[in-house]
Amino acid sequence: MAVEGRLLFRGAEAELYLVTWGDGVALAKVRVEKPYRHPAIDKRLRWRRTATEARAIRGALEAGVPAPAVYLVDPPSYTIVMEYVEGACKLADIVEREFEKAKELTARLGRYVARLHKAGIAHGDLTTSNVLVRGDELFLIDFGLADLRAGLREKAVDLHLFLRSLESTHPHVVEVMMESFLEGYREAAGQEAVRELVAAMREIRLMGRYREERRTAWRSA
Ligand SMILES: Nc1ncnc2c1ncn2[C@@H]1O[C@H](COP(=O)(O)OP(=O)(O)O)[C@@H](O)[C@H]1O
Ligand SMILES: [Mg+2]
Structure with a gap:
């Protein structure tokens, strides 16, 4: 499908357009080509992530x-049309x-996230930027890297990514936010x-740190 609408956001891998949908509006997420990837791999990735996001x-x-x-999934055009969480x-x-x-x-x-994990789904890119808030409502978005058959490791990666996003953007409140997150998780799971x-x-x-150290050691060698 060809998307016609107003470009609202340009994400890391997609363009998001406001489109008319019935007598209302919707958001079309179109995954765009990345010139640094091999074209065939690029197409396969975009197709798969579009399908995965809709399933997740x-x-x-x-x-x-x-x-x-x-509202609609069209992997051949790398497009998902979804509810627009306005404001x-x-x-x-x-x-x-x-x-x-x-x-x-x-x-x-x-x-x-505990509920999601119980259903066997890991988000795959859980950061404070991929959670939308409107009033008292909260929406998880950006599921293109999700794993629908997640084991403990994939679930732990969600936690790691969330913690890392806190560390890199909100270093002053890491502990408190992580404690709240785990409190909620504990309640549900x-x-x-x-x-x-x-x-x-x-x-x-720990493995990450080990890898970092090795890399540094390599560099100084
Ligand atoms: N359903 C939605 N309603 C409102 N805004 C959205 C919606 N989905 C995405 N956005 C906005 O578009 C941005 C990029 O979308 P996202 O799915 O995270 O794409 P990317 O994979 O490129 O990061 C988000 O950070 C958010 O601001
Ligand atoms: Mg995002």
Whole structure:
């Protein structure tokens, strides 16, 4: 399909257009070509991520995790038409502006991610920029890297990525936000699940550090 509409956002890998849909509006997410990738690989990636995103959103909604409703999926044009969450901002902005509200929302996010994980889905790119907030509502977006058969490791990567996004953009509140997130997760999944997950995340982080150290050692060698 060819998308006609007004360009609203240019994301890391997609362009997002406001389009008319029935007698209302919708958001068309179109994954665009990346010139640094081999064309065949690029097409395959965009096709797969489009299909994955639509499936993961459906799985999230079925698990009771709020995400934009999907209206249409068209992998051949790398396009998803979805509900436009009008007037939303990112959780990242709330963390900067309204600390108490951000804590509460982050606990709720923890509950949602626990539900998602229980359904066997890992988000794959869980950051404070991929969570939209409108009033008291919260929406998870950007599921293109999701894993629909996630094991403990993929789930722990979600946690690791979320923590890393806090560390890189909100270093002053990392501990408090992570505590809120885990509190919410614990409420939905239980203490044992959190313990397991945090242990797996620590391992991932340790390996990362090990790799970093090796790289530095290489460089100085
Ligand atoms: N359903 C939506 N409603 C409103 N805004 C959205 C919606 N989906 C995405 N956006 C906006 O577009 C931006 C990029 O979308 P995203 O799915 O994260 O693409 P990318 O993979 O390029 O990061 C988001 O950060 C958000 O501001
Ligand atoms: Mg994004």
